[in-house]
Amino acid sequence: MAAGPSVMPLFRHEAVQTYKWMSHDDFGETLAIANTLPGPIATKMSAYLGYQQKGWLGAIWATLWHILPTSIAMILLFSVVDLISDSPVIAGMIGAVTPVIAVLLGQMAYDFGKKAVQGFGWLMGIGTFVLAFVLLQGLNIHPGFVIIAFIIYGLFHYRLVDKWRKRQQGESE
Template sequence: MEGHSGKKYAQLAWAMGKTGILGYGGGPSVIPLIRHEAVVKCRWMNDDEFGETLAIANALPGPIATKMAAYLGYREKGVLGAIVAILAHILPSCVAMIALLSFVNFLSHSPVVQGMIAAVMPVIAVMLGVMAYEFAKKAYQGLGRGMVVVFCAISFLLLQVVPIHPAIVIALFLAYGAVHYRVLDKFKKKAKGEAS
């Protein structure tokens, strides 16, 4: 049993270490990598659970990738699992930052580095686009086209026109999600009543 437990810690450390090393561009760009490890490779959760976890993590303060690592570690191995996952996720970056600190001034003005950053940005945009498409497809399957269009329009208005902080918008949609099926049942009963 201890061997299996040690294997799980090693799996957590390896998965979160990779996301910490390969994730470039801030928290949101790391999410597709974390999803790949948690859903596709290690099968710790399914897409729906990952979407719910991501929504809750977005509503809480702090770096999104670290919160996701902490939750996955805690889900798999409790408090110690959360500590292992967080350390595995942040330590490689911390070590790299310390090692490169003396070169930071040179690197920030280097045309080579500027070119590398410019080359990576479209890749990050595509990864985020693919993830958004997959979540939209799941929403379409669960809610239908009309509701997806309505929710997208509401999100756009709240975020771009009003504008409201994204955490509040996420909290509003989480609150609606909690009562979604009750509201849907009321509409169905009302429609049946009007039809008869």
């Protein structure tokens, strides 16, 4: 179960709407960059938000207080689950939470797709989605390699777009 990505809507709500630490677009860009780095996304985002607010000490503090409560809770919960692991109630609770996580992940995927379409346009947005799907599912290429390939492509894409826009502005003057 991927709990890290499922809490990103909560992170977005707190950082963008409640505390107004960053804009909606800035959060999306930060999340996209954080997704390219290895490790748990929620931990990376908490470290970044802490760093943004209070520097290195803030990053350490935010990361510690993001990880510590969960670690303590996991130790306690695993002890309890071990005692009641044969209970049908527990199986039902796990089954009830799974659709909620799926919806939260779907919302995050929709936000990423929307941002891709805004940046690339419909044709390129759908094309990159299909390409990523084929690479990941059809050819079974490791996600890390696909991410690196898209980062490299993104670097060239935006440089080419900037050159094209400058050329268009030069011709229109």
